[in-house]
Amino acid sequence: MSMNFQIDGRAYERGLRRWIGRISDGARDAMTRTGTRMVSEAQELCPVDTGRLRSSIRHSVSGSRRSWTVTIGTNVNYAAHVEFGTRPHVIRPKNKKALFWPGALHPVAVVHHPGTKPQPFMRPAIARAPAIWAEEAPRAARG
Template structure:
């Protein structure tokens, strides 16, 4: 799951001054924005975007927005060029231009990042007056 960290000092000031519902509202807005920004082929990735709330010793609240779909980090962060080999068969089978192709090895060029989670968090943070820091 792709993650960004919010400026904790700013959040602590915000949470002291407001109620827990502020965090809940912001987290739901990040989920809604991420669903709008998520690329759609089958809809599985978009449908899997959720928020999870955790508390540390009942004092600190933490909301995690993400997806449990195994390819979500690869969509959000992109991939480097890599080699694909068959795991259980002798060859890979795929279609190019309507023709079926078999190959023992494929040099995948990588995929560009589509940072829908990062953008959703940045958009909501900006609209709510939060600052974002990355670690």
């Protein structure tokens, strides 16, 4: 008894590319969901005064079919000071002879700031990325 069969290599390759494309789309979607969840985690941990820092936290997904990257961050210039804290430092006026702010008893020539404690919000969210991805990735594999 003998059997013969033939495989259309071009049709097989087209089907394989479609399948890989579906997985790739699923991976991008999973990366987007991961980024969204990381933003939510960072926002929950972010200290709030005016809300500007918390509302500025964003993510983006970039890459191609085989490699995706999630970038999470903020464009607020004082974010690093909140995340990492500051050392004690001296504040001097730039354009005036003295500093004054609402609630001060009188103008002062310098302020000896004691520094601030770190209030990490981005690093803990980023540290959770592997666990978040592990939850989201199986959906990508299903295509």
